[in-house]
Amino acid sequence: MTALATALPGENVHITTDPYTEPFWQAAKEDRLVAAKCAGCGTFRMPPTPFCPNCQSREVEWAQLAGRAVVYSFSVVHGFPGLPDITLVAAVLELPDAPGARLVSNVIDVDPAQVRIGDEVEVLFSPIAEGWKLPLFRPAG
Amino acid sequence: MRATSDVAIVGVGATEYYRRGQSWPRTITELAGSAILAACEDAGLTAKDIDGFAYYSGAGAGYGQSMDTADFMETLGIPEVTFTAALTSGGGGAAGSIGLARAAIVAGDANVVVTVMALQQARQRLGSVFAAVPPSPLNSFIQPSGLSGPGHLMSVLTRRHMHDYGTRREAFAEIALSQRENAANRPKALKKEPLTRADYFNARMIAEPLCLYDFCLETDGAVAVITTSADRAKDLKQKPVPVVAAAHGGRREWGRAFGWMGMPGENFASSGHAPVAKHLYQRAGVGPADIDVALLYDHFSPMVLMQLEDYGFCAKGEGGEFVESGAIRYKGGSIPVNTHGGQLSEAYIIGMTHIKEGVEQMRGTAINQVPDAELALVSGGPAALPVSGLILGRDS
Ligand SMILES: [Zn+2]
Numbered sequence: 146m147t148a149l150a151t152a153l154p155g156e157n158v159h160i161t162t163d164p165y166t167e168p169f170w171q172a173a174k175e176d177r178l179v180a181a182k183c184a185g186c187g188t189f190r191m192p193p194t195p196f197c198p199n200c201q202s203r204e205v206e207w208a209q210l211a212g213r214a215v216v217y218s219f220s221v222v223h224g225f226p227g228l229p230d231i232t233l234v235a236a237v238l239e240l241p242d243a244p245g246a247r248l249v250s251n252v253i254d255v256d257p258a259q260v261r262i263g264d265e266v267e268v269l270f271s272p273i274a275e276g277w278k279l280p281l282f283r284p285a286g
Numbered sequence: 287m288r289a290t291s292d293v294a295i296v297g298v299g300a301t302e303y304y305r306r307g308q309s310w311p312r313t314i315t316e317l318a319g320s321a322i323l324a325a326c327e328d329a330g331l332t333a334k335d336i337d338g339f340a341y342y343s344g345a346g347a348g349y350g351q352s353m354d355t356a357d358f359m360e361t362l363g364i365p366e367v368t369f370t371a372a373l374t375s376g377g378g379g380a381a382g383s384i385g386l387a388r389a390a391i392v393a394g395d396a397n398v399v400v401t402v403m404a405l406q407q408a409r410q411r412l413g414s415v416f417a418a419v420p421p422s423p424l425n426s427f428i429q430p431s432g433l434s435g436p437g438h439l440m441s442v443l444t445r446r447h448m449h450d451y452g453t454r455r456e457a458f459a460e461i462a463l464s465q466r467e468n469a470a471n472r473p474k475a476l477k478k479e480p481l482t483r484a485d486y487f488n489a490r491m492i493a494e495p496l497c498l499y500d501f502c503l504e505t506d507g508a509v510a511v512i513t514t515s516a517d518r519a520k521d522l523k524q525k526p527v528p529v530v531a532a533a534h535g536g537r538r539e540w541g542r543a544f545g546w547m548g549m550p551g552e553n554f555a556s557s558g559h560a561p562v563a564k565h566l567y568q569r570a571g572v573g574p575a576d577i578d579v580a581l582l583y584d585h586f587s588p589m590v591l592m593q594l595e596d597y598g599f600c601a602k603g604e605g606g607e608f609v610e611s612g613a614i615r616y617k618g619g620s621i622p623v624n625t626h627g628g629q630l631s632e633a634y635i636i637g638m639t640h641i642k643e644g645v646e647q648m649r650g651t652a653i654n655q656v657p658d659a660e661l662a663l664v665s666g667g668p669a670a671l672p673v674s675g676l677i678l679g680r681d682s
Contacts, residue, residue: 217446218449220433220493222434235438246548247548251430
């Protein structure tokens with residue numbers, strides 16, 4: 146039996162925010178996946194940044210996403226400093242309702258050998274340090 | 287039509303190469319200073335002749351340590367400098383640092399310019415550097431995933447290359463095996479014992495699809511290179527090695543590279559070097575068919591394959607087949623790659639061993655000399671921008 150892919154223990158995961166990224170994390174606290182969308186031209190960007198790279202506007206709309214994603218690429222990571230036995234599927238995910246933006250996260254609860262590019266996954270939110278939550282993904286039901 | 291060269295490399299020097307952490311209690315300043323003095327002696331110059339420094343990686347020495355021109359002046363007795371500058375970002379600028387030296391010399395800002403890199407990994411392993419840095423607002427979008435080092439991020443690019451083009455691990459094995467073979471007869475190489483295909487495929491997986499032998503060595507040491515004007519070079523000890531062209535930079539599509547995964551498809555499964563290659567060949571007035579030996583930054587074996595594509599030695603997507611055909615072998619290959627064993631088998635000094643090997647190939651004194659080689663390509667690391675390339679020539 147292969148070990149199922151997991152995520153780093155929540156208490157080991159620390160994030161920091163700035164005014165441009167904070168709304169993403171505040172939404173995650175409420176179990177909502179959002180993406181920064183330029184209010185001028187509609188271009189999505191991830192991570193959130195001060196300017197739209199397409200039209201340089203500073204105006205942002207926070208688009209609510211459905212929480213579905215598609216695996217664009219991934220790595221099966223064996224071990225992490227201090228956690229030599231952990232197996233992680235670290236994935237680059239495309240977001241169908243935020244075209245052009247990609248999110249880096251983990252696919253969990255899956256046999257790593259079964260993961261394929263193109264797999265559909267869905268979000269869940271997992272507690273991490275300092276009261277934040279991290280969006281993770283599992284195979285879509 | 288080849289461009290004429292206004293500057294030349296006239297000296298190279300290196301310390302011993304050490305396994306990670308083994309150079310202590312030597313310090314970064316001692317390692318770098320030893321390499322600089324060795325490069326001066328190689329050139330027939332003294333430290334008092336140095337008047338410029340052209341670094342890369344922001345004058346960093348690996349991660350978390352740095353080099354300082356004033357320290358070198360004080361400790362080596364360099365009386366005055368008139369130029370000291372660094373390319374931004376990391377190992378991507380290795381080859382381009384020689385272009386920075388050239389810019390200073392052509393502008394008349396300095397005459398004898400040192401490029402140096404020293405590395406000592408007693409405190410922080412590069413392999414886990416992204417896990418060790420404090421969280422920032424931007425890396426909070428990647429650090430939690432467990433992509434803890436540069437190779438972990440490159441493994442994601444590699445997976446996509448395999449998916450898009452049918453690239454096989456056999457190709458990565460061929461890169462590791464051929465470079466190990468090239469290191470076998472090199473006195474200073476850290477890994478000389480033969481590497482077999484079975485060793486490769488039985489190795490521990492670190493970040494699939496990458497295994498232990500896809501990752502470069504973790505080493506300590508220093509390498510220095512001295513560049514001066516073509517005129518001054520004529521009177522020195524060594525046969526000058528003309529700098530035919532240098533380029534650094536890159537496009538937004540490759541982008542932040544290590545911290546951003548939004549690259550469009552063709553750029554995602556790439557080394558980010560295609561735009562630099564284009565400028566480099568234009569400036570040199572040559573193409574990939576004119577290159578006789580390629581010293582390609584090999585922090586991770588698949589990135590060698592992707593550079594072979596981006597520098598035009600084969601078509602985009604055909605790197606796997608090209609490598610598997612034996613094309614990069616020193617013996618029998620059409621474009622010998624990393625004849626010194628590279629960072630996978632000789633030593634990892636963040637790109638400097640490639641410049642040293644390029645110089646020796648163009649002098650005609652390399653241990654694994656490519657017969658009659660007239661042009662050498664040297665690259666900096668596929669990494670955060672700038673990335674860079676360098677073409678060295680043979681003095682006529
Ligand atoms: Zn916009």
